[in-house]
Amino acid sequence: MAAWIAIGVVLLVVGGIGGAISAANQWAAREVLDPASAGPQGMRALAEILRSHGVEVEVTRSRADALAALDGAPATLVLPDAPALSDDAVSQLAAAAKDVVLIEPRSRTLDLLLPGSVASGYAGRDAVAPACELAEADRAGAVAPGALYTPGSGTTACYPVDDGFGLLVHDDDGRRTAAVDGGVLFTNERLAEDGNAALAANLMGRHPLVVWYVPNAADSDLTDTDPSLGELTPPWVSPAIVLLLVAGVAAGIWRGRRFGPLVAERLPVTVRASETTEGRARLYARVRDPLHAADRLRIGALRRLSELLGLGPQTDAGEVADAAAGRTGWDRTAVRGILLDDIPRSDADLVALSTRLRDLEEAVHAAVRPERSTP
Structure with a gap:
């Protein structure tokens, strides 16, 4: 009885440790690029810097709240990668803002908001000068940009490394869209390096309001987009499979043979070793x-x-x-x-x-x- 009690206690302890580790991992995932997080990968320090310069920072965790916050005075939308949103939803959010700062741009977001721009690798840890005619970058100075991008037509590119650039800015009739690797430059653990803080404040502080959208899976507007097997295959595949099945059944009926009665056999057969040797x-x-x-x-x-x-x-x-x-x-x-x-x-x-x-x-x-x- 004592052994079963000990086994139960061990299972409870192991389950509790596993649950704690899982919860810690989920919490760490929520902290990444979150303006309310004081962890190494959070961005609370940047949000406080903006507030100290008189910029109101409103953190929204749903698309409806973000659109409501943007409906009014000119504002800057800080937009991480939002895989749970459709292209139309991302475009709707960007259209409601005066400025958009992409702090985790992926290929889809670049194609939507910076047409012709694509990701082009990753820079090293060495700081590079802006080397562009953008006042916000010139005032910030050198940074180690992280991800690199290739600009599209009419897009200003700063911080060149090899064939890529660490910052893209596109102005369109007074609206500005910027793309930068905020996960490398603007997190709490990296904000104090080089000109990172100055660059972030210059890009996000152009208007008195910053609407910081934190995406989540529950805010998705996507319908069930998982295609079925029939949708993934050409139209002729299903009829061909049916035809093959019918042909197999017909061949089985045509060539199949009935087994005769079982033959009785006395087993095992004993063979003397001397006979085998001979x-x-x-x-x-x-x-x-x-x-x-x-x-x-x-x-x-x-x-x-x-x-x-x-x-x-x-x-x-x-x-x-x-x-x-x-x-x-x-x-x-x-x-x-x-x-x-x-x-x-x-x-x-x-x-x-x-x-x-x-x-x-x-x-x-x-x-x-x-x-x-x-x-």
Whole structure:
């Protein structure tokens, strides 16, 4: 009874530890790029900097709240990647804002809001100068940009590294859309490096209100977009499968055969060992293969000699021959000839080899167990 109680306690402890780890992982995932999080991957420090400069920061966690907050004075929309939203929903959010700052731009968002722009790799940890005619970047100075992008037509690009750029800004009739890797530049643990804080404040603080949208799966406007197997395959596949099934059934009916009655058989059949040995001997004699027969005789002799000499089953045949020669005092070359080297060419040679193998085994037996040897 005590053992079952101990097992139950152990299971409860392990389950509690697993639940705590799972909850911690989920909490860590919620902290990433969250303006209310003070963790390393959160962005609370940036939100407080904006508030200290007189910019109102309103955090919204649903698309409806974000649209309501943007309906009024000119505002900047801070938009992370929102995979739960459709293209129309993302475009609707961006159209309601005066400025849009993409802090985690993916290929889809870039294509929607910065036409022609694409992701193009990742920069190293070295800071680079803006090298562009954008006042916000010039005032911020050098940063280590993280993700790189290739600009589309009419887009200003800053912080060049190789063939990519760390910041894209597109102005369209007074509306501005910027794309930057906020996960590298604007998180709590990296905000104080280089000109990161200045760049963030310059991009997001152009208007008195910042609407920070934090996406979540429950806010999705996507319908069931998982295609069925029939939708993924060409139209002719389903009829072809049906036709193949019908053809298989027809072939089974055409070529199928009924089994006859079961045949009674007495099992098992016992065969004496002497009959098996004689049968193999006749086969070896019929095919005139004395070498193969000699190999079978030698394999049996080597196994028995290895047991007599106390050697392991994996011992090499040459080592068995040397041990047998040393134990009996026979010539080492002669023993190796009996067990390995001599090749019988005829039945007479095979009989002679068999006799020498028997003599060698008897000599080893007499040397190892003299009290049990027979004359």
